[in-house]
Amino acid sequence: MSAHVIAVDVGTSAVRAALVHADGHIVSASHLPRASSLGGETFEAESLHKEVLAALAGLADHPVPSALAIAAHIGTVAVAADVEPVDLGGGWADSRGTHQLSAIDHATAQQILRASGRPALTGGALAYLLGLDPGHAVRVGTVLSPKDYLVARLTGRLATDTINAAYTLAADVRRRSWNISALEQLGLEPSLFPPQVEPVSVVGELTAGAAAATGLPVGLPVVAGGPDGSVGIGLLLGTDQDLIADVAGTTDVVGRLLPRAAEAPDGAVLNPSVLPGRFVVGGATGLTGGAVARWRSLVGSVEDARLAEIPPGANGLTVIPTMTGSRFPRWRPGSRGAVLGQRPEHEAAHLLRAAQEAATFTVREGLDLLDPSGRLPVALAGGSARSAHVAQLRADALARPLLVSSEPDVTLLGAASLAFAGSGEATDPDELRSRLLGGVREIEPDAARSARYAELYSAWLRTRDTIDEAQD
Numbered sequence: 001m002s003a004h005v006i007a008v009d010v011g012t013s014a015v016r017a018a019l020v021h022a023d024g025h026i027v028s029a030s031h032l033p034r035a036s037s038l039g040g041e042t043f044e045a046e047s048l049h050k051e052v053l054a055a056l057a058g059l060a061d062h063p064v065p066s067a068l069a070i071a072a073h074i075g076t077v078a079v080a081a082d083v084e085p086v087d088l089g090g091g092w093a094d095s096r097g098t099h100q101l102s103a104i105d106h107a108t109a110q111q112i113l114r115a116s117g118r119p120a121l122t123g124g125a126l127a128y129l130l131g132l133d134p135g136h137a138v139r140v141g142t143v144l145s146p147k148d149y150l151v152a153r154l155t156g157r158l159a160t161d162t163i164n165a166a167y168t169l170a171a172d173v174r175r176r177s178w179n180i181s182a183l184e185q186l187g188l189e190p191s192l193f194p195p196q197v198e199p200v201s202v203v204g205e206l207t208a209g210a211a212a213a214t215g216l217p218v219g220l221p222v223v224a225g226g227p228d229g230s231v232g233i234g235l236l237l238g239t240d241q242d243l244i245a246d247v248a249g250t251t252d253v254v255g256r257l258l259p260r261a262a263e264a265p266d267g268a269v270l271n272p273s274v275l276p277g278r279f280v281v282g283g284a285t286g287l288t289g290g291a292v293a294r295w296r297s298l299v300g301s302v303e304d305a306r307l308a309e310i311p312p313g314a315n316g317l318t319v320i321p322t323m324t325g326s327r328f329p330r331w332r333p334g335s336r337g338a339v340l341g342q343r344p345e346h347e348a349a350h351l352l353r354a355a356q357e358a359a360t361f362t363v364r365e366g367l368d369l370l371d372p373s374g375r376l377p378v379a380l381a382g383g384s385a386r387s388a389h390v391a392q393l394r395a396d397a398l399a400r401p402l403l404v405s406s407e408p409d410v411t412l413l414g415a416a417s418l419a420f421a422g423s424g425e426a427t428d429p430d431e432l433r434s435r436l437l438g439g440v441r442e443i444e445p446d447a448a449r450s451a452r453y454a455e456l457y458s459a460w461l462r463t464r465d466t467i468d469e470a471q472d
Contacts, residue, residue: 028058066419071226072145072227075092079140080139097130126168170183229251232245251287258279310349318460
């Protein structure tokens with residue numbers, strides 16, 4: 001068995017692929033920008049397939065891997081019997097069918113929410129099917145997540161992991177099965193949904209066509225994989241239940257491991273874990289890092305040293321980052337962003353710092369729901385972990401210790417961990433965490449700045465709520 005695996009990370013802005021050695025180092029990697037929108041609404045599924053093939057082709061002239069796994073953003077891809085897409089793919093902010101979903105009767109809605117472990121009827125495959133145009137409906141054979149679609153194109157096999165299944169709103173997450181009674185009540189055929197498997201399960205093998213397109217070996221085992229944030233959380237947490245993970249990217253995805261299914265706090269999502277039989281409570285916040293990136297694209301880059309000089313509160317400038325609606329823990333898809341308190345002396349650095357503070361406040365609301373004691377540390381990885389001053393801002397404004405991963409590409413390495421587990425190369429979650437992530441950098445919050453941020457956070461919540469009410 002090879003000591004190498006291939007990991008793929010599909011984000012809303014780029015596709016990354018890497019050949020990863022069992023000791024954790026990345027032997028080779030490729031990176032391709034995606035032609036999709038920042039907000040994650042829709043995308044061309046066939047274009048994504050070509051981007052992934054191109055990324056994999058960049059890894060062909062290296063040691064033969066033992067398995068391949070993909071982590072990707074959540075969403076919906078409707079395919080025909082030949083696995084060709086019949087419509088635009090939907091990302092995490094896809095709103096198609098949400099109007100029809102919101103119109104179902106109260107009893108059915110409550111049964112769906114209970115079974116799916118969700119606090120609100122949001123988008124997903126169930127909404128998509130209810131709002132499907134009749135012209136497309138006759139062609140749809142199966143609804144898949146973006147990751148499932150890619151796996152199907154690589155292997156010819158239709159399947160979904162238990163976590164992506166939960167995001168369809170059609171699953172019973174505690175049983176790790178489809179919610180047949182709800183589908184029947186809504187007049188939907190259960191056959192529209194593929195079989196569910198665990199994220200570490202081998203779904204199939206690389207077909208001759210996929211092998212020819214990528215240069216990888218025919219018959220390479222392909223592991224089920226999972227949603228990008230959930231895969232990153234799985235690697236960050238291992239089996240640790242006294243830690244909250246935060247995978248910070250376009251959106252922050254936070255989660256806490258549970259040994260068994262339990263009632264999630266109001267506003268939180270209950271998902272199967274990447275560990276068989278376990279669960280994660282938490283959710284994706286909506287735009288956080290994506291909002292910062294959007295403002296940066298508009299006002300230009302600012303040196304980190306200048307951003308670090310801006311005092312807490314950004315000299316009175318306040319940003320609300322919900323450009324595409326809020327998710328965990330408020331679930332208000334109609335919420336929109338705002339900038340308040342502008343004065344002539346404000347410059348680009350103030351705006352970016354205010355956006356970074358707003359992203360952190362958004363995360364804090366979810367963390368405090370998962371751990372009202374405020375004592376549990378946060379394992380941070382992703383975009384915000386790359387910047388020392390942003391990590392310190394996070395510690396100060398969250399008022400919690402941070403354990404910052406020295407490997408910011410936790411989603412990519414999380415996919416590698418699933419490939420190693422699926423291949424049998426390494427199956428202990430904590431051993432994989434140690435191998436792939438190595439050590440962490442501990443950051444303690446500064447007491448004085450945390451006290452100031454506590455005041456600012458309370459004011460920010462009031463401002464956010466006032467803006468939400470004005471938009472209703």
